[in-house]
Amino acid sequence: MCKVITVSNQKGGTAKTTSCVNLGIGLASAGKKVLLIDTDPQGSLSISLGYPEPDEMENTLATLMMNIVNDEEFCLEDVLIHHEEGVDILPSNIELSAIEVSLVNVMSRELILRQLVERVRVAYDFIIIDCMPSLGMMTINALACADAVLIPVQAAYLPVKGLQQLIKTISRVKRQLNPKLKIEGILLTMVDYRTNYAKDICSMVYEAYSSSIKVFKTEIPMSVRAAEISAEGSSIYKYDPKGKAAYAYGELTKEVLNG
Numbered sequence: 001m002c003k004v005i006t007v008s009n010q011k012g013g014t015a016k017t018t019s020c021v022n023l024g025i026g027l028a029s030a031g032k033k034v035l036l037i038d039t040d041p042q043g044s045l046s047i048s049l050g051y052p053e054p055d056e057m058e059n060t061l062a063t064l065m066m067n068i069v070n071d072e073e074f075c076l077e078d079v080l081i082h083h084e085e086g087v088d089i090l091p092s093n094i095e096l097s098a099i100e101v102s103l104v105n106v107m108s109r110e111l112i113l114r115q116l117v118e119r120v121r122v123a124y125d126f127i128i129i130d131c132m133p134s135l136g137m138m139t140i141n142a143l144a145c146a147d148a149v150l151i152p153v154q155a156a157y158l159p160v161k162g163l164q165q166l167i168k169t170i171s172r173v174k175r176q177l178n179p180k181l182k183i184e185g186i187l188l189t190m191v192d193y194r195t196n197y198a199k200d201i202c203s204m205v206y207e208a209y210s211s212s213i214k215v216f217k218t219e220i221p222m223s224v225r226a227a228e229i230s231a232e233g234s235s236i237y238k239y240d241p242k243g244k245a246a247y248a249y250g251e252l253t254k255e256v257l258n259g
């Protein structure tokens with residue numbers, strides 16, 4: 001049965017995209033059929049996987065969402081990209097911003113992406129959704145269609161403070177739109193083990209949340225190689241297979257597979 005995991009944090013730069021890419025490709029390497037959906041008009045997921053000009057793409061997630069809003073038939077294959085590392089990608093570009101604005105006047109506007117996901121989930125073991133850094137309508141759509149939400153948090157003071165607001169939004173979506181929504185876990189990212197500060201922040205997260213929310217045992221270390229992959233169009237497993245970030249994302253993949 002397919003599991004839909006939305007990767008979300010309204011704070012920018014917490015490694016949402018990097019985590020989607022490497023969790024998704026990790027799961028695909030474990031033999032799972034994986035779809036990655038980009039719901040960020042910046043197109044970071046598509047760029048990170050080797051498509052540097054998403055704004056030049058004719059068919060994207062925006063096309064499919066517009067088809068759904070207009071009650072039109074659509075063909076997923078026209079939009080899907082089959083990546084060489086074994087995942088399928090539904091790319092996005094700047095057109096998604098216009099869709100987000102126009103959703104304001106649409107019936108069941110929070111559930112447009114859910115209609116798409118319900119149509120395609122039979123074909124996949126995992127669907128991983130990358131969110132933009134906001135709690136706007138696209139993020140609500142991404143939460144409303146998920147089974148679980150994975151929250152990457154950079155191991156620093158301000159990102160950790162922002163967690164409360166995200167958890168409140170997740171609870172609201174669960175109450176009003178998607179009762180089955182669970183928190184998959186909090187993932188500490190970009191942990192710089194050379195500093196006591198980062199270690200203190202990690203302890204703070206465990207103390208504050210681990211009694212009510214899973215905090216992944218795996219922490220993603222600060223790594224120059226991880227930062228470089230977005231320009232390489234490949235996963236960390238391909239770019240730096242023996243490095244610490246590849247090891248960490250491999251361990252995260254196992255945690256997600258073991259539920």
Ligand SMILES: Nc1ncnc2c1ncn2[C@@H]1O[C@H](COP(=O)(O)OP(=O)(O)OP(=O)(O)O)[C@@H](O)[C@H]1O
Nearest residue numbers: 012013014015016017018133190221222223226227
């Ligand atoms: N483990 C890491 N160590 C160092 N840098 C990293 C690591 N993971 C990601 N980065 C870098 O941090 C930046 C933010 O990462 P990423 O784009 O994955 O975050 P994001 O949360 O998706 O961002 P946005 O909020 O803009 O969508 C990027 O430049 C990325 O290359």
